[in-house]
Amino acid sequence: MIPFLDLRDAYLELKGDIDAAVLRVLDGGWYIMGDEVEAFEAEWAAYCGASHAVGVANGLDALVLALRALDIGAGDEVIVPAHTFVATWLAVSAVGARPVPVEPDPVTFNIDPWRIEAAMTDRTRAIVPVHLYGQPADLDPILALARPRGLAVVEDAAQAHGARYKGRRIGAHGDIVCWSFYPGKNLGAMGDAGGITTDRADLAEKVRLLRNYGSRRKYVHEVAGVNSRLDPIQAAVLRVKLRHLDDWADRRRALAAAYGDALKDSGLILPRVAEGNQPVWHLYVVRSPERDRLMGLLADAGIGSQIHYPIPPHMQGTYAGLGYAPEDFPLSRQIAVEVFSMPMGPQVPPEAPEAVRRALERATTRA
Numbered sequence: 001m002i003p004f005l006d007l008r009d010a011y012l013e014l015k016g017d018i019d020a021a022v023l024r025v026l027d028g029g030w031y032i033m034g035d036e037v038e039a040f041e042a043e044w045a046a047y048c049g050a051s052h053a054v055g056v057a058n059g060l061d062a063l064v065l066a067l068r069a070l071d072i073g074a075g076d077e078v079i080v081p082a083h084t085f086v087a088t089w090l091a092v093s094a095v096g097a098r099p100v101p102v103e104p105d106p107v108t109f110n111i112d113p114w115r116i117e118a119a120m121t122d123r124t125r126a127i128v129p130v131h132l133y134g135q136p137a138d139l140d141p142i143l144a145l146a147r148p149r150g151l152a153v154v155e156d157a158a159q160a161h162g163a164r165y166k167g168r169r170i171g172a173h174g175d176i177v178c179w180s181f182y183p184g185k186n187l188g189a190m191g192d193a194g195g196i197t198t199d200r201a202d203l204a205e206k207v208r209l210l211r212n213y214g215s216r217r218k219y220v221h222e223v224a225g226v227n228s229r230l231d232p233i234q235a236a237v238l239r240v241k242l243r244h245l246d247d248w249a250d251r252r253r254a255l256a257a258a259y260g261d262a263l264k265d266s267g268l269i270l271p272r273v274a275e276g277n278q279p280v281w282h283l284y285v286v287r288s289p290e291r292d293r294l295m296g297l298l299a300d301a302g303i304g305s306q307i308h309y310p311i312p313p314h315m316q317g318t319y320a321g322l323g324y325a326p327e328d329f330p331l332s333r334q335i336a337v338e339v340f341s342m343p344m345g346p347q348v349p350p351e352a353p354e355a356v357r358r359a360l361e362r363a364t365t366r367a
């Protein structure tokens with residue numbers, strides 16, 4: 001049996017250190033913000049090569065507060081990938097702006113920079129590339145479109161902890177970079193957690209205000225903020241796990257390479273890495289017109305697989321009001337019916353790729 005992901009394995013590997021970190025917070029008697037949060041923010045900013053990091057409650061809030069810090073709201077349009085996890089769109093809707101989808105590059109599954117210009121209007125305020133599955137989006141052409149027009153670039157890096165674009169870690173290429181530390185992400189807490197990184201002091205300061213009731217000093221409120229603080233217990237856990245992030249990314253890379261070898265003659269379309277990218281393999285996503293049948297065969301062999309994502313945002317009920325037809329974004333629609341993800345993670349056994357190969361091979365000979 002190879003589950004798609006078992007989060008307990010990650011905990012067990014670091015149990016001693018994680019338990020000690022959690023107990024340190026419990027024992028310290030300080031349960032909101034404080035030293036542990038500040039220490040994680042400093043360590044995360046340094047790791048990402050960004051001037052500032054601000055912890056928040058989750059990845060969706062990181063996106064929402066980043067857009068709010070940029071004063072994006074009602075009447076504005078924000079360019080988003082048509083193929084992404086729905087949170088990217090929900091953040092735009094949450095601030096009252098309109099998500100404007102752009103189809104992916106069929107090779108990387110990331111937003112296709114060459115289709116962005118056609119989606120711009122005089123209401124466009126920002127572009128939100130997502131580094132999907134752990135592979136950086138092609139940021140240079142996106143920045144080249146945004147900068148001369150005064151548009152903000154807000155990166156959704158929820159799947160890209162430690163990934164590199166042209167040699168430099170994701171963390172401050174765009175105006176502001178949004179992170180999720182949801183347990184299943186490459187850097188995951190033991191509950192909800194999120195954050196932003198940026199080189200812009202003005203944006204860091206605004207997110208700092210917004211996450212804590214719009215207050216710099218207790219009981220003095222400058223803006224209508226929210227309660228979206230990073231929990232110090234989660235910060236303490238993240239500090240432990242951050243020390244292992246690169247090692248765990250190496251294990252993911254080794255597993256991805258092994259999948260590439262094992263599945264090269266499988267007939268599946270395997271993930272491809274764009275030149276200049278060093279992905280961190282949040283997911284190992286393959287593609288086949290026979291997806292549903294193949295997933296059934298993996299399940300029969302006791303191997304977990306999942307779909308990221310089965311329904312594109314423009315076809316979700318929540319976005320019926322935008323008036324899109326399914327065929328308006330045909331690539332995203334096609335990807336949603338053909339992709340599936342293999343077991344991937346630092347604790348996934350190294351024999352998983354070979355087990356997948358055998359399960360699928362047995363299938364083709366039987367057919």
Ligand SMILES: *Cc1c(COP(=O)(O)O)cnc(C)c1O
Pocket residue numbers: 058059060061084085087088130156158159180181182192193194
């Ligand atoms: C996980 C994820 C989010 C949201 O993060 P939460 O912490 O679950 O709110 C946003 N965007 C993408 C691409 C994600 O994968």
